[in-house]
Each structure stands twice: as C-alpha cells, then as structure tokens.
Amino acid sequence: MPEIEINLISGRTIDQGVSMENGKEKIAYRNACGIIELDAEEFKKLGAYRNTNVRVTSEFGSVVVKAIQATQGPHPGLGWIPMGPWANAVVDPNTYSTGMPTFKGTPVKVEVASDEPVLDAIALITQECL
Amino acid sequence: MSRSWMRLRSLRRSAYRQVGNLAKIVTDVVCPFCGTLCDDLEVALDDSGEKILEVYNACAIGAAKFLHSQAEDRLTRPQMKQEDGSWKEVTYDEAVEYTAQMLIDAKKPLMYGWSSTSCSAQSVGSELGEVVGACMDNTATVCHGSSLIAVQDVGIPSATLGEIANRADRVVFWGCNPAHAHPRHMSRYSIFPRGFFTGKGSKSRKMVVVDPRRTDTAKMADIHLQLEQGHDYELLSAIRVAIRGEKLPKTVAGIPAETIYEVAETLKSGRFAVIFFGMGVTQSLGKNHNIDIAIAVTRDLNDYTKAAIIPMRGHYNVTGSGQVWGWQFGFPFCLDLSRGFARYNPGDSSSNDLLIRDEVDAAFVLGSDPGAHFPVGSVRKIAQMPSVCIDPHITPTSAVSKLHVPVAFVGVEVGGCAYRMDNVPIETRKVVEPPEGMLTDEEFLTMVLKRVKEMKGAA
Numbered sequence: 108m109p110e111i112e113i114n115l116i117s118g119r120t121i122d123q124g125v126s127m128e129n130g131k132e133k134i135a136y137r138n139a140c141g142i143i144e145l146d147a148e149e150f151k152k153l154g155a156y157r158n159t160n161v162r163v164t165s166e167f168g169s170v171v172v173k174a175i176q177a178t179q180g181p182h183p184g185l186g187w188i189p190m191g192p193w194a195n196a197v198v199d200p201n202t203y204s205t206g207m208p209t210f211k212g213t214p215v216k217v218e219v220a221s222d223e224p225v226l227d228a229i230a231l232i233t234q235e236c237l
Numbered sequence: 238m239s240r241s242w243m244r245l246r247s248l249r250r251s252a253y254r255q256v257g258n259l260a261k262i263v264t265d266v267v268c269p270f271c272g273t274l275c276d277d278l279e280v281a282l283d284d285s286g287e288k289i290l291e292v293y294n295a296c297a298i299g300a301a302k303f304l305h306s307q308a309e310d311r312l313t314r315p316q317m318k319q320e321d322g323s324w325k326e327v328t329y330d331e332a333v334e335y336t337a338q339m340l341i342d343a344k345k346p347l348m349y350g351w352s353s354t355s356c357s358a359q360s361v362g363s364e365l366g367e368v369v370g371a372c373m374d375n376t377a378t379v380c381h382g383s384s385l386i387a388v389q390d391v392g393i394p395s396a397t398l399g400e401i402a403n404r405a406d407r408v409v410f411w412g413c414n415p416a417h418a419h420p421r422h423m424s425r426y427s428i429f430p431r432g433f434f435t436g437k438g439s440k441s442r443k444m445v446v447v448d449p450r451r452t453d454t455a456k457m458a459d460i461h462l463q464l465e466q467g468h469d470y471e472l473l474s475a476i477r478v479a480i481r482g483e484k485l486p487k488t489v490a491g492i493p494a495e496t497i498y499e500v501a502e503t504l505k506s507g508r509f510a511v512i513f514f515g516m517g518v519t520q521s522l523g524k525n526h527n528i529d530i531a532i533a534v535t536r537d538l539n540d541y542t543k544a545a546i547i548p549m550r551g552h553y554n555v556t557g558s559g560q561v562w563g564w565q566f567g568f569p570f571c572l573d574l575s576r577g578f579a580r581y582n583p584g585d586s587s588s589n590d591l592l593i594r595d596e597v598d599a600a601f602v603l604g605s606d607p608g609a610h611f612p613v614g615s616v617r618k619i620a621q622m623p624s625v626c627i628d629p630h631i632t633p634t635s636a637v638s639k640l641h642v643p644v645a646f647v648g649v650e651v652g653g654c655a656y657r658m659d660n661v662p663i664e665t666r667k668v669v670e671p672p673e674g675m676l677t678d679e680e681f682l683t684m685v686l687k688r689v690k691e692m693k694g695a696a
Binding site: 114116118119120121124125127128129130131132145165169177179180181182184185187190191194195196198199200202203204205206207209210211212228229231232233235236237 | 262270296297298301302305308310322325374378382383386396415416417420449450451452453455463466467474515516517519520521522524525551570571583584585586587588590591607609611612613614615616617619620630631632633636637658
C-alpha cells in the first residue's frame with residue numbers, strides 16, 4: 108500500500124471552533140477535527156479516494172483520521188489537521204527552550220487505514236493516556 | 238431626526254429591553270470566545286429571563302458558546318473519578334477539600350490555564366499559587382508565548398484596534414487566518430470598517446496575507462504570499478532588505494523577489510500599516526525570533542510611515558492573564574513560584590517542559606483544555622498525577638483528570654473583566670443566571686484558597 112510523506116501543520120478552523128464550543132465529547136467535534144486535509148496531488152500519490160480513513164504517523168506518535176480534500180488549498184506538500192487531540196497525537200513536542208511545542212511543521216507519513224476507525228476525542232485521549 | 242428613529246435608538250441604548258411580550262433582549266453583550274472580544278452582541282431571552290433563545294451579531298463560534306451554556310446535558314455538580322474509571326457526583330465542599338489537599342500535598346503543583354476566566358478570578362488564583370508554591374502558566378505557553386518573549390527582547394510598537402479601524406490603510410495578516418479564528422475581526426476593526434481616515438472601508442485598504450495555505454483570509458487579499466512553511470524569518474528578513482531598496486536573491490521562501498519588492502513598496506506607501514500575526518509564526522521553528530524580526534520590520538516601516546504590530550490573541554482573556562501576572566509578579570506567563578518568589582524562564586518553567594521532564598507532581602487546570610491542545614506526551618503526564626479540571630464543559634482534560642469541577646460561564650452567567658488582544662480592558666456582562674447552586678471560578682478558587690490557608694494554619 109503506498110504511503111506519502113508530508114509536512115503537517117495545524118490550527119483553527121471555524122468548524123473546529125463551533126464544534127468545540129458545542130461539546131468536545133460530541134461526534135461533531137470528531138468530524139470537524141479528526142481529519143487531514145490533503146491536496147488532490149497527494150490523493151493521487153496515496154492512491155486513495157477522498158474521505159478514506161488514513162493513519163498519520165510521526166516520530167512522536169500515530170493517529171487515524173479521515174483524509175479529505177483541502178478546503179483552503181491548494182497547499183503543496185502540506186497536510187492540515189485542525190488543532191485538537193488528533194493533531195496533538197503526532198505533533199513535535201520539542202520546545203527548544205521557548206516553552207512552545209513545535210505545532211507547525213512536523214514531518215509525517217500518511218497511509219491508507221480504511222479498516223481503522225477515527226476515535227472521538229474522549230476515546231482517543233483515554234486510549235492514549237489511561 | 239424622526240421621533241421613531243430616536244425611540245429606536247434609545248431602545249438600543251438600554252441594556253435590557255423588552256420586545257413585545259415574548260423576548261427580552263440584553264444588549265451590549267461581550268463575547269467570551271476570542272481575543273477580539275466583540276462588545277456588540279445582543280442576546281434574546283425568553284419571558285422568564287432564564288433561557289437564551291437567540292444570539293445576534295455574534296460569529297458562529299460565539300453564538301455556539303452562548304447557546305451551549307444552556308445544553309440540557311450540561312454538568313452542574315463536581316464529579317470524582319472512581320477506581321473503575323466511572324464518575325461519582327460529589328459536593329462542591331468535597332471538591333474544595335480534594336483540591337486543597339492535592340495542592341498542599343504536592344511538592345510542585347502545576348496550575349495551568351487562566352485564559353477563559355475573569356481577571357478577578359485570575360487574581361485569586363495567583364494568591365492561591367503563591368501560597369502553595371505552584372508553577373503557574375497560561376495558554377500563551379502554546380499560543381503567543383513566543384510573542385511575549387520577543388516583546389521582552391525588542392519591545393513592540395503597537396496600537397489599539399480602534400486606531401486600526403480609523404487609520405490603518407495597509408493591513409498584513411501574517412500566519413493567521415481571522416476568517417476562521419477571529420471571525421469578526423476584519424468586519425469590526427481591520428478591513429471593512431469605515432473609519433475616520435478610512436472612509437471607504439475595505440476599498441481604502443490594501444490587504445496582504447502571508448500563509449503557506451490559500452486560506453479563506455488569503456482569498457480576500459490584494460497580495461497573498463504563499464511562502465514555504467517555516468520560512469517566515471527569511472521572508473521577513475527579505476522584506477527588511479526590500480524596504481531599504483537593497484538587492485534580493487531571485488526567490489526567498491518560495492516568493493519571487495519582485496513580489497517582495499511590491500509588498501515592501503505597498504507597505505511604505507501607506508499612511509498607517511499594521512501587521513497582525515498568529516500561530517503561523519509563533520508555532521513554527523524560529524518561534525520568538527520570527528516575532529523579533531516581524532517587530533523589526535514594523536520598526537523599519539516607521540522610518541517611512543506609521544506602523545504597528547498586534548498579536549492575534551486567542552482566548553478571550555489570555556491577554557488579561559498576562560496583565561494580571563504582569564502587575565502581580567512581573568512576568569506574563571511561565572511563572573515558577575515554588576521558591577517563594579516569582580521566577581520566569583520559558584523552556585524551564587513552561588508547562589510542557591515541566592510535564593515532559595516530570596518536574597511537577599499535581600495538575601490544576603482552570604479555563605483551558607490542555608488535554609485537547611497540548612502534545613499528547615504532556616497530557617499523558619497529567620493523566621498520571623493527581624489532577625483537577627475546572628471547566629464548564631466535558632473536555633479531554635476533564636476526561637483524564639481525577640476531579641472535574643463544572644463552573645458558571647464567565648461572560649454568560651457571571652460578569653468580570655477581560656482584556657482584548659490590544660490590551661484594552663472590557664467588562665463582560667452577565668446575561669443569565671447559572672444553574673442553581675453552581676459556583677463561579679472565583680467563588681470556587683476563593684473557597685480553595687480559604688481551605689488551603691486553614692490547612693497551612695495561616696488563616
């Protein structure tokens with residue numbers, strides 16, 4: 108199965124904000140943030156349809172999210188996971204003595220994982236931490 | 238002026254008015270979501286004045302915050318996690334006892350958050366942190382902490398958003414996406430308002446967006462610099478070169494030299510330029526150095542025109558948290574009070590570094606959600622130690638904490654001071670009563686402080 112390597116960034120989206128305020132335990136929050144936005148070119152390289160579940164892996168962790176077409180693109184070479192537990196499962200935690208983890212610019216590998224579910228926020232954090 | 242118009246105006250001016258026999262409208266409500274702190278919301282209440290029916294003028298996120306406060310599945314009493322992982326309802330008194338005991342027992346507790354609450358609650362929290370010798374940090378640590386470090390390094394030529402609305406004709410959004418993160422920023426302050434010297438609104442402004450993605454903000458821009466991610470320092474440096482009219486290489490950070498010269502000329506030719514910047518620069522490699530040089534660009538521009546730079550602060554009162562700690566301890570975040578006086582050393586006294594290095598042994602979280610917004614390695618550490626989460630919502634932080642204390646929503650169910658992103662203090666407004674018997678942040682903190690002092694024999 109092909110896999111691609113991309114540079115991951117994260118941040119706010121309006122859907123992330125709205126669903127967060129409506130309750131992070133709700134499925135709408137997972138649907139807004141448990142995604143990775145990729146360019147059409149990346150889908151071609153990955154050999155995957157839009158809305159396929161993928162596993163995103165960095166040297167710091169691994170998480171399953173749904174791959175969707177970039178909504179604010181194109182952004183060649185970049186993958187976008189909205190801020191939240193899914194992005195934070197793989198981001199670079201190094202602060203380099205600034206206190207600030209390196210949330211933007213984590214090299215990640217993306218591979219198709221259509222049989223694996225995208226967990227909701229509470230299930231994901233429970234699985235990762237408890 | 239017609240009589241009916243005058244009547245309408247006086248109606249709008251009254252903070253609390255009746256519409257027919259159905260709804261009451263609370264006017265001039267301040268939105269407790271982002272650092273834009275919009276103060277023109279109107280909230281429709283039902284006849285009893287207890288239920289929010291509709292929120293006017295707010296963005297989608299602000300409206301969601303007001304409406305979700307009334308959700309039927311909202312928690313109204315503290316919950317303690319049991320051995321088997323289930324939750325048991327406890328009283329506020331029991332929650333105070335657990336929290337006070339946890340803070341007393343810990344050698345070095347982390348008290349994190351403080352950004353979604355009022356300045357008066359932050360102030361009580363500071364006293365509590367001082368008494369128990371805590372490490373205290375706010376959400377700037379994962380947001381604009383880099384900016385605060387840069388400001389301490391090189392200062393900041395800044396302005397208020399009112400000045401921007403009235404004067405700025407060159408507006409740069411660098412590494413920020415207000416269309417999504419500060420949805421009313423452009424309409425209230427930066428792009429669309431018709432100000433005193435900006436009478437044609439957006440037509441009198443040039444808008445430059447710097448972002449590696451073609452964001453919804455970038456799509457509105459006159460010039461979009463779609464730079465290579467993480468190369469902000471180089472591009473800012475190139476703009477300084479271009480402002481001075483010196484020679485540039487063919488491309489910098491993926492941007493052609495002629496475009497960089499065009500941006501430099503656009504900024505220099507304005508009467509008032511402003512740079513708004515966000516997580517694109519503070520969270521990418523370079524961090525505080527990216528902000529250093531963005532401030533240097535602003536300083537350079539002041540040789541040619543008037544220029545200012547403003548961070549796009551996230552939580553509605555993260556700025557206030559920095560202000561309160563600034564006047565109480567001298568530092569805006571990353572406070573280590575464990576030695577009995579305030580130390581400040583980001584990288585050492587910052588939450589993520591403390592957690593990853595196992596240097597704190599209890600976690601107290603209020604007004605933030607590190608469970609969702611810290612790298613998972615840090616959250617894992619919180620899950621392993623005694624922990625209290627004070628938050629109206631169920632969050633990933635509450636899910637991994639031992640005790641979850643729901644409280645009233647500041648800005649919805651209790652008023653209190655908050656600071657806008659440009660450091661302007663605004664008093665938020667109480668719109669409805671909290672559910673019966675529910676405490677506010679400040680009340681809970683005051684009870685914990687009293688109990689801690691009793692336990693230490695200092696009461």
